[in-house]
Amino acid sequence: MIRLDRESLLVHVDAGARFGEVEAYLAERGLTLDVADAFEGTVGAWLESGAPGARSAWLDPADHLVAGFSARIRATDASFEIRPAPRRATGPDLTALVLGLRGRMLALDAVWLRVHRAASPRPTSEKFTSDEAEPLGEHERALFDAIADALK
Amino acid sequence: MKELERLPMRISRDPADLGMYARDLFPRHHMAVRSGNVATHPPLAIAWPRSARDVVELVRFAIDEGVTLVPFGAGSGVCAGVLPTGHTIVVDLKRMSAIREIDRRARTVVVEAGAMGVPFEEALGREGLTLGHFPSSILCSTVGGWIAARSAGQASGLYGKIEDMVVALECVTGRGELVRLVHRPNGPSLVPLVVGSEGTLAIVTAAKLRLHREPTVRGFAAWSMPSMQRGWESMRELFQSGLRPAVLRLYDPFDAALARSGRVRRKKSGGAPGGGTAALRSLLARPSLMNELLETRAASAVLGGALLVAIFDGQDENVQGEVARARAIVERAGAKWEGETPARKWLLHRYSVSYRQSPLFARGLFVDTMEVAAPWSRLGALYDGVREAIGARAFVMAHMSHAYPDGCCIYFSFAGSAGPGDGTWDERCDERYDAIWRDALGAAVKAGGTIAHHHGVGRSKAPRLGDELGRGLDAQRAIKRAFDPFGVLNPGALLPPITPNPFAHDAS
Numbered sequence: 001m002i003r004l005d006r007e008s009l010l011v012h013v014d015a016g017a018r019f020g021e022v023e024a025y026l027a028e029r030g031l032t033l034d035v036a037d038a039f040e041g042t043v044g045a046w047l048e049s050g051a052p053g054a055r056s057a058w059l060d061p062a063d064h065l066v067a068g069f070s071a072r073i074r075a076t077d078a079s080f081e082i083r084p085a086p087r088r089a090t091g092p093d094l095t096a097l098v099l100g101l102r103g104r105m106l107a108l109d110a111v112w113l114r115v116h117r118a119a120s121p122r123p124t125s126e127k128f129t130s131d132e133a134e135p136l137g138e139h140e141r142a143l144f145d146a147i148a149d150a151l152k
Numbered sequence: 153m154k155e156l157e158r159l160p161m162r163i164s165r166d167p168a169d170l171g172m173y174a175r176d177l178f179p180r181h182h183m184a185v186r187s188g189n190v191a192t193h194p195p196l197a198i199a200w201p202r203s204a205r206d207v208v209e210l211v212r213f214a215i216d217e218g219v220t221l222v223p224f225g226a227g228s229g230v231c232a233g234v235l236p237t238g239h240t241i242v243v244d245l246k247r248m249s250a251i252r253e254i255d256r257r258a259r260t261v262v263v264e265a266g267a268m269g270v271p272f273e274e275a276l277g278r279e280g281l282t283l284g285h286f287p288s289s290i291l292c293s294t295v296g297g298w299i300a301a302r303s304a305g306q307a308s309g310l311y312g313k314i315e316d317m318v319v320a321l322e323c324v325t326g327r328g329e330l331v332r333l334v335h336r337p338n339g340p341s342l343v344p345l346v347v348g349s350e351g352t353l354a355i356v357t358a359a360k361l362r363l364h365r366e367p368t369v370r371g372f373a374a375w376s377m378p379s380m381q382r383g384w385e386s387m388r389e390l391f392q393s394g395l396r397p398a399v400l401r402l403y404d405p406f407d408a409a410l411a412r413s414g415r416v417r418r419k420k421s422g423g424a425p426g427g428g429t430a431a432l433r434s435l436l437a438r439p440s441l442m443n444e445l446l447e448t449r450a451a452s453a454v455l456g457g458a459l460l461v462a463i464f465d466g467q468d469e470n471v472q473g474e475v476a477r478a479r480a481i482v483e484r485a486g487a488k489w490e491g492e493t494p495a496r497k498w499l500l501h502r503y504s505v506s507y508r509q510s511p512l513f514a515r516g517l518f519v520d521t522m523e524v525a526a527p528w529s530r531l532g533a534l535y536d537g538v539r540e541a542i543g544a545r546a547f548v549m550a551h552m553s554h555a556y557p558d559g560c561c562i563y564f565s566f567a568g569s570a571g572p573g574d575g576t577w578d579e580r581c582d583e584r585y586d587a588i589w590r591d592a593l594g595a596a597v598k599a600g601g602t603i604a605h606h607h608g609v610g611r612s613k614a615p616r617l618g619d620e621l622g623r624g625l626d627a628q629r630a631i632k633r634a635f636d637p638f639g640v641l642n643p644g645a646l647l648p649p650i651t652p653n654p655f656a657h658d659a660s
Contacts, residue, residue, distance in 0.1 A: 008527035008558045009392055050338045057337035058362065061312025062396055062556050065338070067527065073626060080623035085525050086559030087313055088602040089302035090609055090617060091646050092353070092631050093344035094624055100339025106627075114558055123396045125310075128362060129258060130319050132336040139331035143342055146634035151627065 004029065004115075010067050010084055011115050015044030015108040031115045034122065044108040050100035058128040066095050068112040074105060075152040084112040097147070104144075105151055153196060155217055159209060162200040162247075170194035173242040176229040178612060179520045180585065182513050187578035195222070195236035200247045204322060204330050204357040210243060211328040211355070214640040222642050223351040225297030226268060228289040230521070231610025233301070233350050233645050245296050248357060251275055259363040260319055265296025265356045281363045284311025284398070287606075291503055296356045302348030304561070304606035306502060307398035308554045309391070310465055313606065315347045317361045323354035326636025330357075345631055350608050351642040353635035367398075367465035371475040374494035375487035377458040380404055380552075381532065386460065386482045387555045388528045393481060395474055399463035401498070402552040405452040407565065408459035410505070411498055411551075429515045436517055436547055436569035443543040460487065461495040512567055516577060518585050519567040522592055526601035527559040533599040535562055541595035542566050545588050554605065561605040564592070593619070609646045618648060 002025050003012040009031070013022050019039040026032055036053040039046045046052070047066070054065055068084035082094055097105040116122060136144075156163050164170075171191040175181040184192060196219060201207045214221050222236050224244045236242055245266035252262040256279060263272060269290035276282055285305035287293060297303070298314045299321070311317065321333045321343055331354070335343040346354050377383035383402040390400065403411050435442060445451055452458070460482065464474045483489060512519045522542075526534045535550065542548040546568030554561035568588065570580035589612070593603050597619045603609070609617055618625050628647060635641075 005527060005529050007388070007529040010527055010558050050336075050340075054338060057316070060396070061316035062309055062391070064556075064558075067558055073623075073630075076626070078623040078626050080621065080625075080627070082624060083600060083602070083620065084527050084558070085602040085605075086527065086556035087302075087304070087315075087525060087554070087561070087605060089348055089604040089606050090602060090620060091628055092349050093315070093347070094621075094627055096339060096341055096344035097627060098339070100336065100341070117392065120392075120394050123394050126259070126364060130337075130362070131334045131360070132341075134334050136340060137332060137334070139329060140333060140340075140342055143325070143331070143634060144340065146637075147631055150630035150633040 004031075005084075008084070009115050009117070010112050012110060012112050013043050014110050015042060017043050019043055019046050026115055027118070030118050032118045033113060034116045043111060043113070044103075047098055047108065047111065048101060048103045055122065058130055059125050060123050061125060063114060065114060066099070066111060067114060069095065069098060070109045071098065071106040072109065073151050074103070074107055079109065101144075105148060153217075155213070156197055159199060159213060161202060161206045161209075164198045165196075167194075169198050173198050173224060173227075173234075173244070174236060176227045176232065176234040178230055178232040178610065179518055180232070180582070180612065183518055183578065183581055183585065186513060186516070193235050193237060195240045195242045196238055198242045198244055200244050202247050204248075204324065207243070207324045207355050207357050208328055208330050210241065211324050211326065211640065214241065215328060215638045220640050220643055221355070223296065223300065223355045225266070225294035225300070226292045228292045228297065229301060229608065229610060231604075231608050231612045233608060233610040233642070235611050235644065243355060245355075245357070246294065249294075252358065254279055254281070254363075256281070259365075260360055261363055262358060262360045263295050264358045265294060265299070267295045269293050269295075269298075276363060277366060280366050282366045283317060283361055284364050285314060285317060286502070288503060288505065295359060295361075299347050299356050299359060300350050301608040302606060304554050306553070307463075307465065309400050310396045310398035311364065313554075315344065318343055318347055318359055319362055320360040321346055321356055322358040323356045325354045326638060326641045348608065350610065350646045352632060352646050353641065355641070365467060367467065369466050369468060369471040371464035371466075371471040372492035372495035372499075373462040373464075373475050373478055374490040374492065375460045375482050376456065376490055377402065377460050378486045380458050380535070382485045382487070383458050383460050384528075384531055384552050384560060386485045386487065387552060387560060389481050390462075390478055391555050391557045393477070395478055395481075397462040397474070397478065398465040399461065399495075399498075400553075400555050401461050403459045403461075404550050405455040405457055406446050407549040407551045408457065409455045410508070411459060411461070412456065412494060432515060433517065433569045436567060437571070439547045439568065440544060442547050459490070459494060461498050463495055463499060516581070517567055517569050518581055519565070520585070521607075522564045522566070522589075523561055523605040523607055524564075524596045524601045524603060525554070525559055525561040525605040526599065530600040531560055531562070534596060534601040537595040537599040538562070538564055538592050538601075541591040542588055544591070545571065545584055611644055614644070614646055614648050617646070
């Protein structure tokens with residue numbers, strides 16, 4: 001199911017929705033997810049694999065990719081919803097338990113994604129090369145393992 | 153506690169220090185001080201580590217000795233993030249304030265957590281660089297505090313919030329391990345978990361942050377808006393059209409009148425309670441009338457209407473093009489161009505506003521702020537709901553700041569007086585203050601907003617976190633157990649306490 005909040009330029013989609021299906025829905029309305037390469041799979045799989053093709057977050061610091069989501073903790077099946085918000089300061093950003101983790105911690109049910117007007121150019125900040133290509137360190141791996149254990 | 157002597161850093165148990173480090177700037181603490189409870193929560197000791205290794209020592213000491221730690225920046229938090237007990241060592245990080253490295257080519261800085269905002273930004277300025285982070289608390293806050301609270305600066309429209317600036321973190325987890333965490337915006341990354349964790353997962357000792365060139369061109373703009381709604385619709389259109397003003401703020405008519413007046417006037421009397429106090433107390437005891445009056449068109453006209461100010465930062469003549477684009481958008485909404493002056497004046501007095509609060513406390517009143525956020529489609533409901541909830545018991549004003557393409561933060565300020573009842577003045581102030589927060593947070597959740605945009609949760613909002621996150625709290629608790637299995641880091645902050653918290657807004 002796809003639900004558009006045009007005023008906020010947000011779209012609510014089930015994690016199982018096909019990526020191409022969502023893009024087609026948006027295109028009919030002059031909108032886009034603005035992803036470089038079409039993803040062959042579901043929106044959930046796209047996010048869990050680290051949103052390949054998404055524009056670098058460093059190019060527009062005031063924007064973001066995921067505004068909210070609903071998910072279940074894999075180990076306990078406890079479900080919860082992170083309501084959409086442009087930013088929040090309510091503790092750890094639980095989106096980090098979804099993005100790029102291949103479904104290890106949470107099973108994503110639905111997500112609020114930012115959409116863009118197809119006709120409007122997106123703002124571009126100064127070019128920036130971050131450390132994000134750096135592979136996961138030993139401590140980082142251990143902490144992810146500890147979180148996975150603690151979620152059981 | 154004799155074991156403290158084995159810690160290889162300066163430790164104090166001086167009563168004056170214990171009093172100073174017993175609280176932050178949570179207004180309920182100010183009210184406690186006013187009623188004579190100067191330091192009801194003195195810590196066991198204060199420690200001043202000089203290195204990340206010292207922090208490792210401290211955490212291991214806490215695990216071994218069964219004491220807890222509260223990291224402390226400059227103490228400007230407003231949600232009771234600092235509330236020690238007699239078993240708590242407050243860890244003041246200000247002796248760790250070095251800038252370790254500025255990479256001009258990559259535009260990054262590695263800075264220690266205790267660096268104070270203004271000297272840090274000045275040091276970057278000498279290199280022609282800026283972090284772009286200018287919180288109102290910049291005079292009394294640290295880099296570590298910004299990261300802990302998920303802080304927002306006044307130029308967030310261009311540079312983002314602090315979470316958008318962190319490239320990597322060096323921190324000591326509650327396991328006593330020194331770790332480096334890299335921010336990978338699309339994952340996998342632990343940085344989004346530690347940023348905003350309010351010292352409950354790890355003590356941040358240094359951060360690698362993204363820098364920008366200092367702006368060489370600045371464009372100013374200001375408009376009177378026919379209504380608040382027209383104002384925020386213009387803000388939305390500005391951001392959704394791709395413009396990124398560094399500063400974009402919409403003030404309601406009363407807040408606008410204060411913003412227009414700018415500076416804080418110093419009274420010859422020093423601000424001590426005087427003849428107007430009784431009248432002010434009486435007026436604020438029944439705030440509904442004042443709130444209703446200020447909502448009328450006539451009052452809005454007298455005050456000069458809602459005010460939208462914008463500042464664009466850049467390196468070239470494109471900045472003036474952006475101002476022109478903004479003018480076209482905003483003036484289509486019926487706005488009246490006010491020229492550059494209000495925005496220039498705002499910039500000049502951008503940090504003055506907090507200093508307006510002390511005289512009200514001195515008059516036996518209370519004042520506080522509440523920052524909430526929501527998608528644009530829910531902003532009207534959030535504005536009306538929270539305004540109504542606060543307005544029943546306090547004089548309330550608001551401005552919209554920190555806009556984004558998909559939503560905005562609303563910053564409410566309120567001032568109140570003791571309510572009716574049999575208790576003492578201070579007790580009745582406390583009751584009314586708590587009731588305002590309880591109802592306002594409830595209204596924010598009901599309207600679909602978040603309960604905190606950049607002040608954090610602390611102990612004051614912790615009992616309401618579940619209202620927003622639901623079973624997401626299970627995940628928050630699991631993260632806490634993974635990072636801090638012994639529970640030594642700032643227990644009671646952020647996550648709802650197991651025992652009742654006397655300073656929680658819904659303690660009743």
